[in-house]
Amino acid sequence: MTVPLAPSVRSIYENGAPEGERNNQLFKLACQFRDQGMPIEDAEVEAESWALKVGLTQREALSAVKSAYSRPGREPWVPASRYGIRGMTVYREAAHVPAMPQSSKEDAIDRFLAHAFRQGERIHIDRAILDEERERPSGRGETRTREEWLEMFKDGGLATWQGEAVGVYVCINPIKGNRRVLEEIHQFRHVLVEFDKGTIEEQWEQIKKAKLPTSCIIRSGGKSLHAWVVVNAANA
Known part of the structure; x- marks a missing residue:
């Protein structure tokens, strides 16, 4: 030819x-x-x-x-x-990948909660602690509405609530009660996609090239990115 x-x-x-x-x-x-x-x-x-x-x-x-x-x-x-x-x-041709934005602590938690959850939804959050150099939840965590968390975290409230913990764990879907268990999930809105290999920049490129419908992309433990992918599933 x-x-x-x-x-x-x-x-x-x-x-x-x-x-x-x-x-x-x-x-x-x-x-x-x-x-x-x-x-x-x-x-x-x-x-x-x-x-x-x-x-x-x-x-x-x-x-x-x-x-x-x-x-x-x-x-x-x-x-x-x-x-x-x-x-x-x-x-x-290779798809264009936008540059990864610089992390910003200013209003980050407010923007995250407001974008990933809806008014009145109950959100389960736990503190993260180090256990033999690995992060894990500190305990059973706490559940509050989105508005209650936003009010608590105002004016540096997140740092006060977090205390000596190295970070926080947030349940990716809203819940009906107080426990982070399958039967109490209110809506299966997100699934978590993560990459344990490659640099942060390489993980960002893979997520963006996949064109996943993400509500947020979070840096986790300084070594990986967590993509909250919107699926709006009927069940698990």
């Missing part, structure tokens, strides 16, 4: 066509050869080769090319902005 073809047309060129569609697809190929600037002699060779492969005749191939080349050509196909051409190969 001496000219690039659109992915859908290349699929026909490489894989053939079902019976009943072969002549239509042969003509479509011939039109693409014409639009991409292929000389008619080369188009006849390509069309004959394809036709014989799918069970058509040389005469049908030459007729399709003659008909296509007797008509005005269209604008040649060019890749969309997310594709490129290298030689005769069409490839998908």
Whole structure:
């Protein structure tokens, strides 16, 4: 093949066509050869080769090319902005990944709770402590409404509540009662996606390239990112 073809047309060129569609697809190929600037002699060779492969005749191939080349050509196909051409190969360009924002402690907890949870929802939060150099919840935690937590954490209240703890654990879904157990989940809004390998920057790139519908992305323990992915599932 001496000219690039659109992915859908290349699929026909490489894989053939079902019976009943072969002549239509042969003509479509011939039109693409014409639009991409292929000389008619080369188009006849390509069309004959394809036709014989799918069970058509040389005469049908030459007729399709003659008909296509007797008509005005269209604008040649060019890749969309997310594709490129290298030689005769069409490839998908790497998706743009926005730069990872710098962490900011100013109003971070307020923005997080307001974005991930709704008014009146009950949120379970526990303090995080170090246990042999690994973080773990300190105990059973506490449950309050979003508004109660926001009021408590005003004016440095988070640091006061956290005390000597190294961080906090937040249940990713609102709960109905006071315990962080499956039967008390009020809504299965989020699932947690995390990467334990790679740098923080590499993890950020993977999350963004996956185009996950996240409500927030949290730095955890300084070594990994936690993505809260919105699923709005009916159950677990």
